[in-house]
Amino acid sequence: MRNLWIYISKHNAVILFFIFFASSFILLINNNSFQRASTWNSSNEWVASQYQKVQNLKDYLRLRAINDSLASENGRLLNLIPQRDSSETNGLTKVLDTVSHQQYSYYTAKVVNNSVRQKNNYITIDKGSLQGIKKGMGVLGPNGVVGIVLNVSPKFATIQSLLHSETRISASLASNQAFGSLVWGAGNFNSSYAILQDIPNHIKTKVGEKVITSGYSLFPAGIPIGTVSETGMKGGDNFLNIKVKLATNFATLSYVHVVNNASGKEQETIELSNKTE
Amino acid sequence: MERIPLHIARFIGLVFIQLFLLKNIGFYNLSTPYIYILFILLLPFKIPNFFLYALAFGCGITIDVFHDTLGLHALACTVLALGRILFLNLTISNDSLETEPEPSLSSMGARWFLLYGLLMAFLHHLTLFIFELFSLSNFGGTLLRTILSAFFTLFLMLVISLVFYRKKAR
Numbered sequence: 001m002r003n004l005w006i007y008i009s010k011h012n013a014v015i016l017f018f019i020f021f022a023s024s025f026i027l028l029i030n031n032n033s034f035q036r037a038s039t040w041n042s043s044n045e046w047v048a049s050q051y052q053k054v055q056n057l058k059d060y061l062r063l064r065a066i067n068d069s070l071a072s073e074n075g076r077l078l079n080l081i082p083q084r085d086s087s088e089t090n091g092l093t094k095v096l097d098t099v100s101h102q103q104y105s106y107y108t109a110k111v112v113n114n115s116v117r118q119k120n121n122y123i124t125i126d127k128g129s130l131q132g133i134k135k136g137m138g139v140l141g142p143n144g145v146v147g148i149v150l151n152v153s154p155k156f157a158t159i160q161s162l163l164h165s166e167t168r169i170s171a172s173l174a175s176n177q178a179f180g181s182l183v184w185g186a187g188n189f190n191s192s193y194a195i196l197q198d199i200p201n202h203i204k205t206k207v208g209e210k211v212i213t214s215g216y217s218l219f220p221a222g223i224p225i226g227t228v229s230e231t232g233m234k235g236g237d238n239f240l241n242i243k244v245k246l247a248t249n250f251a252t253l254s255y256v257h258v259v260n261n262a263s264g265k266e267q268e269t270i271e272l273s274n275k276t277e
Numbered sequence: 278m279e280r281i282p283l284h285i286a287r288f289i290g291l292v293f294i295q296l297f298l299l300k301n302i303g304f305y306n307l308s309t310p311y312i313y314i315l316f317i318l319l320l321p322f323k324i325p326n327f328f329l330y331a332l333a334f335g336c337g338i339t340i341d342v343f344h345d346t347l348g349l350h351a352l353a354c355t356v357l358a359l360g361r362i363l364f365l366n367l368t369i370s371n372d373s374l375e376t377e378p379e380p381s382l383s384s385m386g387a388r389w390f391l392l393y394g395l396l397m398a399f400l401h402h403l404t405l406f407i408f409e410l411f412s413l414s415n416f417g418g419t420l421l422r423t424i425l426s427a428f429f430t431l432f433l434m435l436v437i438s439l440v441f442y443r444k445k446a447r
Contacts, residue, residue: 013326013362020330020355027348035411
């Protein structure tokens with residue numbers, strides 16, 4: 001104790017300095033709005049930046065959930081596009097009550113398995129019959145057509161990809177509505193290109209022209225498929241074979257939208273009755 | 278002891294000059310004299326540290342009350358008191374404390390007093406301006422203000438000291 005007192009009296013100048021300095025500093029901070037504001041501001045800024053760092057990390061960890069929500073949001077927004085309205089695609093009277101006449105609706109699904117390098121490629125998605133996926137539905141990717149639903153289990157579905165030798169999709173040229181079938185795999189196994197067959201010889205096409213769905217099949221009309229990359233390929237007698245660069249990058253496909261064509265069943269039955277007659 | 282009324286009179290006089298005259302004097306806001314620190318500088322050699330700090334603190338608070346900057350001048354005066362203790366310890370030997378009552382111009386000589394006044398004014402003003410701005414940004418501007426103000430203060434200190442100059446009774 002004595003030593004402590006000796007120590008304090010020896011260094012009393014410094015100790016007293018700290019006491020008086022601290023008390024005047026407290027007075028300064030507490031009684032002057034400017035100094036108080038800048039004190040609190042600087043500390044708040046620091047605190048906020050720490051919060052932001054943690055939040056950035058959290059956001060990164062939540063990317064999967066955010067992706068899922070964005071994908072389903074996309075599906076919902078696709079339902080709002082006027083093109084789903086049957087009255088517009090068949091030229092009948094426009095119905096103001098669009099909800100009850102919605103022809104196309106979309107299910108969003110995640111790709112869980114995918115191949116692009118086989119002769120016949122399939123895609124597996126994480127939605128099945130429980131979610132309303134049915135065999136024969138069209139499947140769209142973020143950039144365009146992907147394929148057709150082939151098999152359905154309760155929780156999964158397989159898609160016959162566009163990159164499949166059996167897949168034929170009705171497609172047309174954007175400029176003149178001439179339509180043909182889009183096929184893949186006839187001597188060409190590049191996942192970026194497909195062939196548009198059965199375009200009549202007199203149709204003039206340009207490189208770079210858009211190829212879209214025709215609306216005669218599972219897909220709504222006007223969905224992009226790709227662009228013309230080569231025009232002069234002679235196919236059979238009076239038809240052109242057009243090489244099309246596909247809009248969808250199948251190798252990086254992660255989310256797809258399954259198209260539910262509400263009047264598809266009806267169309268199928270009535271078309272079938274033509275054949276039986 | 279018999280010099281206490283002198284110190285009180287000096288305190289009142291300097292604070293009065295500071296508050297009612299010098300508060301309105303400035304040189305393009307660059308050079309503002311704070312002559313009241315002369316009171317702290319001229320406190321007796323033998324004053325205990327605690328009283329030195331308490332008087333410096335009280336003097337600063339008095340100025341603060343009139344300037345609406347509670348704590349700012351008190352803080353600068355506390356720093357000044359520490360500077361005074363260190364400076365006197367370094368430059369004054371114990372035996373000279375016996376003969377002289379206080380570190381004034383007339384007792385310590387011009388060279389010592391000029392250095393003392395300039396350093397103390399610089400220390401006080403630097404602390405004052407830094408804590409007034411409450412940031413170290415534009416430190417060059419603060420330093421310029423400090424130097425110009427310190428010289429202004431020193432000049433006024435010399436004027437006052439010369440007015441009350443007393444020949445050494447040798």
